[in-house]
Amino acid sequence: MTATQAAPGGVLGQRLLRKEDPALLTGEAQFVADLNVPGALHAVIVRSPVAHARILSVDVSPAMSVPGVVAAFTGKDLEGEWAGPLPCAWPVTPDMKSPAHLPLATDKVCYAGDGVAVVLATSEYAARDGGDAVAVEYDPLPAVVDLDDARSDRVVIHDELGTNTSYVWELTPDQAAVDAAFADAAHTVHGHYVQQRLIPSAIEPRGVLVIPQPFNGEYTLYSATQIPHILKVMLALTVGVPETAIRVIAPAVGGGFGSKLNVYAEEALALALARKMRRPIRWIETRSEATQATIQGRGQIQDIELAADAEGRITAVRVKLLADMGAYLQLVTPGVPLLGAFLYSGVYDVPVYSFSCTSVFTNMTPTDAYRGAGRPEATYAIERVIEDLARAVGVDSAEIRRRNFIKAEQFPYSSAAGLVYDSGAYEQALDRALELSGMDGLRAEQARRRESGDRVQLGIGISSYMEMCGLAPSRVLASLNYTAGGWEAATVRLLPTGKVQVVTGTSPHGQGHETSWSMIVADRLGVGPEDVEVLHSDTAIAPYGLDTYGSRSLSVGGVAVAIATDRVIAKAKAIAAHQLEIAEEDLEFRDGAFTAKGTPERSMPLGAVAFEAFTAHNLPDGLEPNLEASSHFDPPNFTFPFGTHVCVVEVDTETGLVSLRSYTAVDDCGVQVNPLIVEGQVHGGITQGVAQALFEEAVYDEDGNPKTTTLMDYLVPAASELPSYVTDSTVTPSPTNLLGVKGIGEAGTIGSAPAVINAICDALAPLGIHDMAMPATPERVWRSISEARGEEAKGS
Amino acid sequence: MIPASFDYVRASTADEAVQRLSEAGEDAKLLAGGHSLLPLMRLRMATPSLLVDIGGMRDLSYVKDGGDSLAIGALTRHGELARNELARREAPLLAHVAGQVGDPQVRHRGTIGGSIAHGDPASDLPAACLALGASFVTASPRGEQTRSADEFFTGFLETALAPDEMLVEIRVPKSAGATWSFQKFNRRAQDWAIVGVALARNGSTRIGLVNMGATPLRATAAEDALAGGASPAEASSRAGDGLAPPSDLSASAEYRRHLARVLVRRALEEAVAG
Known part of the structure; x- marks a missing residue:
């Protein structure tokens, strides 16, 4: 396949405003909570206030006397409703341990937020009052919140497993080579990093509404989900409703960042209760509830070692990971570390590689995929520890990267971990980022501030990243024990009036697929993007699909749309040739019309062909009516976007406050369909990485009580905390798909956290400070400075 | 928002409001x-049985010249102030602090x-009132009463207000000639201060502290x-002396004492320079 560059004058590459936005901005778009169904019962889940306890009793009878309450059930009451446990689709090893996980706990609660009962009422107020009235007796058990403590099995959370270790997963192609590389190394460096837990905080919390159809045993389920198709299959298996009786619709969905890439207890409960009560069931998550009942991200302790020769060329990478699964395995919980497992060598030409991960259960909310899922963690580790290598070798941050980059001419590049990187030009992105950030002037200012002992010190941090996205080649998923494929489906049909209808299996929740898919189709068909309708996120309309996550939608789903479009053109060409009485090979398709080569007056516009295909009055023998084609595209490889970010911080050395002074991002996601959407993804992505570096942490006390249960305590940064980002891009097409696209949804998040922390460490390097835990709160930075200065922290 | 159930009445005068409070x-x-x-x-950390809505009393939203002092209606919104x-002319510290509370939405609604x-x-405004030597006028079934800011804040989320008493006016000595500084330290612009310092220098120096103890207080x-x-x-260096600031997710008590020292010094430097 050859990659296509955006053609000048074509639709691809234009900065079109998003089709989706008017409805979202005017409130016309309907989210789950906006759906008003007469007769619906509102569900409230009674959740455990303690992290680990045996359930002695659950008495729902007090709820029944609350006006408006219609029914209330304990976990035991509903045990018979389940055909299977809540699903984990990624048993990463044959002996992986996974506890039975029912939608409501029956004997034990394993995290604060674990559901123990559900109350149904005619209003959400009555349901909440009823929930408050339910009486639960707990026999508290010691809580496990520390990963080393978890691994020690001092307290075993799931008795039936006999251990807190879920699995150990190894990727060491050549142990002897690893040992030899470290034995022979001129330099070795070691980094120990904590990836704190993060709360995804989509602007719309979760919600589900199930409407039972009165006569035929079917259900329509609306959910704020990223994965209507996967959800349908999994709920059929969990609740025991035939797949043919479930229609899942994701209406307008307000973001997910991976947190809605799951099959949740409330979705299963709503379906089971709709079956049991024969009434619509509605559950809407509150913001505080979302801090406990929705999966959390990260939660890893990383140890990374580099071996290098005397010039600082890395000869081996060795990584040991301890990963926090939380209390249960959700849909892809155990797979998250694996999505990073191959990437700890980053953008560097590393011949020898070793990775192992031990994953443990704790008494905290389950973890799962959160924007980047494994890849931000991997990037953080390598981009932090390479700074130590630079210092050991005595070269600067840019030079150590240049010495180790995989060179442009080495692509496609086979990594020691076993991947084949499609394309890249890493040094070019670094050069551009350094140029845009004004590095020379910054270094001069930094020197002046150091010289004068300014209380505000300047720091400059670089992060060069790559990632794998476009999940995923199905055969690769098979080798990783994932239980589904990675293809995506699309159907393109021309309607009688020449308008175009696209059905996609992706499920956008903020990404702008309606706009981007319209542009792909419009560009190929020569119609306007406004003439293209994109249907999605409803399993009755788009029966095939594997949904939206892992920066997969464009490079898998968008490519499927392009392939289906080309198939439509091929069929249209046969009809046009027949009607023009000319051989197909003598026709060319340009500007939305089939035209005879050399005789432009013999031409037939696509719209006319569409109408002929519809009437079917005069089609070639044997050709079926209508212009419609589908594609089920299974990508031959992942795609590998990359880039370099440069972050400049000011550190107030008296208070420890870190302020972002500027942020420059040069990203390469291959060919860009709509640069405006690319920049939006980059801006949001950077902000989420900055948030991890400076602001956000899901805090638990030693008893497993969550402390960050409102947005007053869990600090999601806003525009006032951030500078205007400088963004630019290079374009290195992916050779593995016909659009040359790679994906951009997670890149910003993957590149940004290490850039920020590297900048802080750069500012404080004269004090001998070379590491800073995340989030770099003012107090944490102040304490580091105080310790470095050998001062007793005064006061107390 | 799913609060517990409560009754709701609107009051159109301060007398009516305190009468309702007195009955309930x-x-x-x-x-x-x-x-x-x-x-x-x-x-559901607060579950009042009755809300007496005084938001409609626009006649309690004003800033008036009261001779030596400014008289500010209790329902004056932060943004208006x-x-x-x-x-801005006669109590520039207070006007500035009102513009630093929360975010634009909070300033548009909060009073x-x-x-x-x-x-x-x-909260920022109580500390500013302490620094400015403000006094508070209240109404109750027992009539009007005036208390100084120094005697008003009695405990954590507790004031000298009786359950049937309503704050109606804030009086602030005019301070057009004074120098002042407000130092608000937080991680996000919209948040409460981790520590704040409101300082007014007019002959003597008065320093109000935010988040350095159970009440708004002076250094x-x-x-x-x-x-x-x-x-x-x-x-x-003595800004934290004798104080017991809280330890919470934002900051330890030790760090708050350190911040108080840094911020008071910066406030003094700014006020002297100003």
Whole structure:
């Protein structure tokens, strides 16, 4: 396949405003909570206030006397409703341990937020009052919140497993080579990093509404989900409703960042209760509830070692990971570390590689995929520890990267971990980022501030990243024990009036697929993007699909749309040739019309062909009516976007406050369909990485009580905390798909956290400070400075 | 928002409001801008049986020249106070602080009376009132009463207000000639201060502290040192003396004491320079 560059004058590459936005901005778009169904019962889940306890009793009878309450059930009451446990689709090893996980706990609660009962009422107020009235007796058990403590099995959370270790997963192609590389190394460096837990905080919390159809045993389920198709299959298996009786619709969905890439207890409960009560069931998550009942991200302790020769060329990478699964395995919980497992060598030409991960259960909310899922963690580790290598070798941050980059001419590049990187030009992105950030002037200012002992010190941090996205080649998923494929489906049909209808299996929740898919189709068909309708996120309309996550939608789903479009053109060409009485090979398709080569007056516009295909009055023998084609595209490889970010911080050395002074991002996601959407993804992505570096942490006390249960305590940064980002891009097409696209949804998040922390460490390097835990709160930075200065922290 | 159930009445005069409070007992609450009370009700940390809505009393929204002092109606919203010309001229510290509370939405709804009556040590305006030597006029079935800011804040989220008493006016001595500084330290612009310092220098120096104890309070040790002739550096080193600031997710008590010292010094430097 050859990659296509955006053609000048074509639709691809234009900065079109998003089709989706008017409805979202005017409130016309309907989210789950906006759906008003007469007769619906509102569900409230009674959740455990303690992290680990045996359930002695659950008495729902007090709820029944609350006006408006219609029914209330304990976990035991509903045990018979389940055909299977809540699903984990990624048993990463044959002996992986996974506890039975029912939608409501029956004997034990394993995290604060674990559901123990559900109350149904005619209003959400009555349901909440009823929930408050339910009486639960707990026999508290010691809580496990520390990963080393978890691994020690001092307290075993799931008795039936006999251990807190879920699995150990190894990727060491050549142990002897690893040992030899470290034995022979001129330099070795070691980094120990904590990836704190993060709360995804989509602007719309979760919600589900199930409407039972009165006569035929079917259900329509609306959910704020990223994965209507996967959800349908999994709920059929969990609740025991035939797949043919479930229609899942994701209406307008307000973001997910991976947190809605799951099959949740409330979705299963709503379906089971709709079956049991024969009434619509509605559950809407509150913001505080979302801090406990929705999966959390990260939660890893990383140890990374580099071996290098005397010039600082890395000869081996060795990584040991301890990963926090939380209390249960959700849909892809155990797979998250694996999505990073191959990437700890980053953008560097590393011949020898070793990775192992031990994953443990704790008494905290389950973890799962959160924007980047494994890849931000991997990037953080390598981009932090390479700074130590630079210092050991005595070269600067840019030079150590240049010495180790995989060179442009080495692509496609086979990594020691076993991947084949499609394309890249890493040094070019670094050069551009350094140029845009004004590095020379910054270094001069930094020197002046150091010289004068300014209380505000300047720091400059670089992060060069790559990632794998476009999940995923199905055969690769098979080798990783994932239980589904990675293809995506699309159907393109021309309607009688020449308008175009696209059905996609992706499920956008903020990404702008309606706009981007319209542009792909419009560009190929020569119609306007406004003439293209994109249907999605409803399993009755788009029966095939594997949904939206892992920066997969464009490079898998968008490519499927392009392939289906080309198939439509091929069929249209046969009809046009027949009607023009000319051989197909003598026709060319340009500007939305089939035209005879050399005789432009013999031409037939696509719209006319569409109408002929519809009437079917005069089609070639044997050709079926209508212009419609589908594609089920299974990508031959992942795609590998990359880039370099440069972050400049000011550190107030008296208070420890870190302020972002500027942020420059040069990203390469291959060919860009709509640069405006690319920049939006980059801006949001950077902000989420900055948030991890400076602001956000899901805090638990030693008893497993969550402390960050409102947005007053869990600090999601806003525009006032951030500078205007400088963004630019290079374009290195992916050779593995016909659009040359790679994906951009997670890149910003993957590149940004290490850039920020590297900048802080750069500012404080004269004090001998070379590491800073995340989030770099003012107090944490102040304490580091105080310790470095050998001062007793005064006061107390 | 799913609060517990409550009754709701609107009052159109202060007398009517305190009458309602008096009838309902301790479980009744006044509702003004709602920016302190409603978040607590949302989490069911506050479950008042009756809300007496005084938000419609626009006649209690004003800034008037009261001779030696400014008279500010209790229902004056933060945004209105921040933009008011008279306040900006005669009580520039207070007008500035009003413009730093929360975010534009909070400033559009929140009222100065609500902020003071809530008595939150993390709020900015009470500290400014302490620094400015403000006094508070209240109404109750027993008539009108005036208390100084220094005697108003009695405990954590507790004030001298009786359950049937309503704050109606804030009086602030005019301070057009004074120098001042407000230092608000936080991680996000919209948040409460981790520590804040409101400082007014008009002959003597008064320093109000935000989030340095159970109540809005003054840095008396630092004030005394200044009165005794100490330099800004010496005086600020005593900014945390005798105080028991909270330890929470934002900051430890130790770090808050450190911040108080740094911020008081910066405030003094700015006020002297100004």
